[in-house]
Amino acid sequence: MSLLKRLIATTALTAAMFTLAAPAQAQTRIALVVKSLGNGFFEAANAGAREAAEELGDVEIIYTGPTEPTAEAQIEVINSLIAQQVDAIAISANDPDALVPALQRAMDRGITVISWDSGVAPEGRAMHLNPSSNELIGNTIIRLAADHLPDGGQVAILSATATATNQNIWIDEARKVLPNYPGIELVTVVYGDDLADKSYREAQGLMQTYPDLDAIIAPTTVGIVAAAQAVTDAGKIGEINVTGLALPSEMAGHVHSGASQSFAIWNPIDLGYSAAYIAHALATGAAVAEPGATISIGRVGEITIGENGEAAMSDPFTYDASNVDEFKSIF
Amino acid sequence: MTQIPHISRAIPDRLESPLATALKSWEMLLIVVAIAIFIANSLASPYFLNPWSLSDATFNFTEKAIIALAMAMVIISGEIDLSVASIIALASTAMGFALQFGADAPTLAAIGILVGIACGAFNGLLVSGLGLPSIVVTIGTMSLFRGISYIVLGDQAFRGYPRDFAWFGQGYVWWVVSFEIVLFLALAIVFYVLLHRTNFGRAVFAIGNNPLAAQFSGIRIRRVKFVLFVLTGLTAGIASVLLTARLGSTRPSIASGWELEIVTMVVLGGVSILGGSGSIAGVVIAAFIMGLVTFGLGLLNVPGIVMSIFVGVMLIVVIALPVVARRLRERRAV
Numbered sequence: 001m002s003l004l005k006r007l008i009a010t011t012a013l014t015a016a017m018f019t020l021a022a023p024a025q026a027q028t029r030i031a032l033v034v035k036s037l038g039n040g041f042f043e044a045a046n047a048g049a050r051e052a053a054e055e056l057g058d059v060e061i062i063y064t065g066p067t068e069p070t071a072e073a074q075i076e077v078i079n080s081l082i083a084q085q086v087d088a089i090a091i092s093a094n095d096p097d098a099l100v101p102a103l104q105r106a107m108d109r110g111i112t113v114i115s116w117d118s119g120v121a122p123e124g125r126a127m128h129l130n131p132s133s134n135e136l137i138g139n140t141i142i143r144l145a146a147d148h149l150p151d152g153g154q155v156a157i158l159s160a161t162a163t164a165t166n167q168n169i170w171i172d173e174a175r176k177v178l179p180n181y182p183g184i185e186l187v188t189v190v191y192g193d194d195l196a197d198k199s200y201r202e203a204q205g206l207m208q209t210y211p212d213l214d215a216i217i218a219p220t221t222v223g224i225v226a227a228a229q230a231v232t233d234a235g236k237i238g239e240i241n242v243t244g245l246a247l248p249s250e251m252a253g254h255v256h257s258g259a260s261q262s263f264a265i266w267n268p269i270d271l272g273y274s275a276a277y278i279a280h281a282l283a284t285g286a287a288v289a290e291p292g293a294t295i296s297i298g299r300v301g302e303i304t305i306g307e308n309g310e311a312a313m314s315d316p317f318t319y320d321a322s323n324v325d326e327f328k329s330i331f
Numbered sequence: 332m333t334q335i336p337h338i339s340r341a342i343p344d345r346l347e348s349p350l351a352t353a354l355k356s357w358e359m360l361l362i363v364v365a366i367a368i369f370i371a372n373s374l375a376s377p378y379f380l381n382p383w384s385l386s387d388a389t390f391n392f393t394e395k396a397i398i399a400l401a402m403a404m405v406i407i408s409g410e411i412d413l414s415v416a417s418i419i420a421l422a423s424t425a426m427g428f429a430l431q432f433g434a435d436a437p438t439l440a441a442i443g444i445l446v447g448i449a450c451g452a453f454n455g456l457l458v459s460g461l462g463l464p465s466i467v468v469t470i471g472t473m474s475l476f477r478g479i480s481y482i483v484l485g486d487q488a489f490r491g492y493p494r495d496f497a498w499f500g501q502g503y504v505w506w507v508v509s510f511e512i513v514l515f516l517a518l519a520i521v522f523y524v525l526l527h528r529t530n531f532g533r534a535v536f537a538i539g540n541n542p543l544a545a546q547f548s549g550i551r552i553r554r555v556k557f558v559l560f561v562l563t564g565l566t567a568g569i570a571s572v573l574l575t576a577r578l579g580s581t582r583p584s585i586a587s588g589w590e591l592e593i594v595t596m597v598v599l600g601g602v603s604i605l606g607g608s609g610s611i612a613g614v615v616i617a618a619f620i621m622g623l624v625t626f627g628l629g630l631l632n633v634p635g636i637v638m639s640i641f642v643g644v645m646l647i648v649v650i651a652l653p654v655v656a657r658r659l660r661e662r663r664a665v
Contacts (some may be wrong), residue, residue: 036635037634037635037636038636048371064632064633064634065635066635067634067636067639068587068588068635069588070584070588071578071582071584071585072574072578072585072586072589073635075390075391075577075578076391076626076629077389077497077629077635079387079388079391079629080624080626080629080630080632082384082387083378083379083381083384083387083626083630084376084378084630084632085378085385095488095578095580095582096488097488097490097578097579097582098488098578098579098580098582098585100579100580101497101500101501101577101578101579105387168640257546282574301364
């Protein structure tokens with residue numbers, strides 16, 4: 001008895017479960033593959049990609065990713081996307097190298113592959129979308145301070161370690177654009193080593209050494225929070241504006257207290273939005289991924305692909321009292 | 332004339348035919364489940380019944396399944412090896428290190444397999460030489476082996492494996508039939524013969540059922556267990572070669588979390604986690620079931636966490652089914 005019955009029952013049950021979830025077909029199917037699911041940053045990117053899909057029309061966004069942020073799990077996801085014959089894969093990679101063979105196979109089967117946020121080695125993708133560039137970040141951190149100093153003033157930078165590659169490049173770029181902001185004087189650069197207590201002490205030292213200091217720029221998430229706390233504790237809210245690069249979740253309180261007028265970081269919604277636009281343009285043949293090519297990314301503007309197959313999306317996005325609450329639950 | 336002893340239980344006139352026994356077996360249940368999932372997958376997704384898709388799907392589980400073959404024997408003997416994923420990491424790191432000195436593909440593969448065997452022998456010595464519990468030993472070596480990889484590599488990666496090395500993990504023997512799946516099926520036959528057709532295999536079952544009785548029967552328990560850990564090390568080394576070739580690079584986080592997936596495969600295959608029973612055929616079918624389920628759900632873009640829940644529920648149901656069936660039968664018999 002039971003064998004045949006069991007067979008029929010199991011088949012019917014499983015089939016029913018599966019067919020309920022059957023996908024709808026669309027003209028262009030773009031898979032947005034993230035490092036792992038259940039991460040607010042990537043959920044926001046997905047919202048951006050869906051916004052782009054609505055604007056483009058006839059685009060289906062397949063938002064997917066593994067539960068564990070590992071390369072092996074992401075390869076399983078890629079294999080299933082290859083089997084589904086999606087038109088494009090836009091991936092934030094868990095590993096720049098290990099995904100290359102799987103993504104090359106995807107490209108061999110005619111799928112457009114781009115990476116965004118966290119890149120893949122050049123041989124594994126058509127192009128990579130960086131949220132911003134060193135030049136844009138360097139300019140942004142000075143602009144953030146200058147925006148609130150119409151008559152000029154003294155600013156100091158509180159960095160991570162003296163050897164931190166990213167921060168040093170951004171500070172160099174910031175120095176280059178200083179002449180564009182007349183009246184803004186960069187008095188010193190100090191290093192809090194990305195330690196909360198050391199950054200806090202360095203910020204205190206800045207306030208003592210430079211009594212006329214108007215702004216502290218911290219291009220590090222640890223430094224900016226410590227500096228905002230130091231300014232708050234010294235009762236200098238309103239006198240010294242703390243700004244730089246930070247996460248909305250960590251800075252929302254300091255923005256509302258006034259210790260920080262504004263700060264910047266990438267906007268995950270724009271990132272997902274732009275990745276979808278680029279994937280669509282490349283998959284439909286409207287654009288070709290080659291150095292020098294420009295691709296329109298809707299409301300965000302346009303990107304130009306550089307020599308290494310990478311492109312920068314835009315200036316870091318500015319967060320202030322008007323929008324920080326909207327983003328603080330995201331990342 | 333001796334008196335016939337009183338018999339309380341009825342003795343059946345004849346034993347069930349081999350066919351009936353086979354139909355009621357665990358393996359049969361698994362085959363039914365596998366067929367059901369296969370049919371469900373083909374109904375649910377138009378992309379499933381495509382030779383290339385199915386071939387791609389096998390890559391997701393063959394490396395784990397190769398280790399599961401040896402893991403099944405270890406678990407049948409009443410032990411466990413949780414260090415297998417870390418052995419993959421260490422063997423892969425060793426291959427990457429050798430690559431820096433210009434080793435060619437066969438040398439790299441040999442190094443990966445030898446490191447696997449060495450790691451397995453180390454586990455085996457601690458378990459059978461010092462008599463330590465295998466769960467403790469292999470939790471320790473799980474950290475130890477991967478720790479060495481992290482010390483060597485940090486946040487770096489070894490890359491640039493030669494083209495012919497990549498064939499081990501990406502190559503095809505014929506049309507869509509990959510080298511990985513052929514190797515897995517060949518090893519499955521080897522392990523089937525070893526477990527079910529040799530004295531060594533009988534000894535493994537004996538140890539798992541009753542170690543004391545096995546010892547009094549003259550089975551050299553320590554040696555058998557040592558060999559079993561060397562075998563898991565060997566299969567982990569082979570899996571490391573395949574995975575490294577498939578990824579084309581080595582990072583210390585390679586294959587993280589695989590040990591539990593492999594144990595799940597073995598248990599789903601009908602191997603008693605307490606030792607003493609199980610079959611290679613069951614493990615092979617279970618490997619295909621897990622591969623089919625995750626690939627089928629992946630084709631529908633079901634989120635990974637739902638997939639984990641599905642596999643977990645499937646494991647519990649498949650394990651509970653025979654127990655429940657037996658309870659019901661016993662109640663009816665009373």
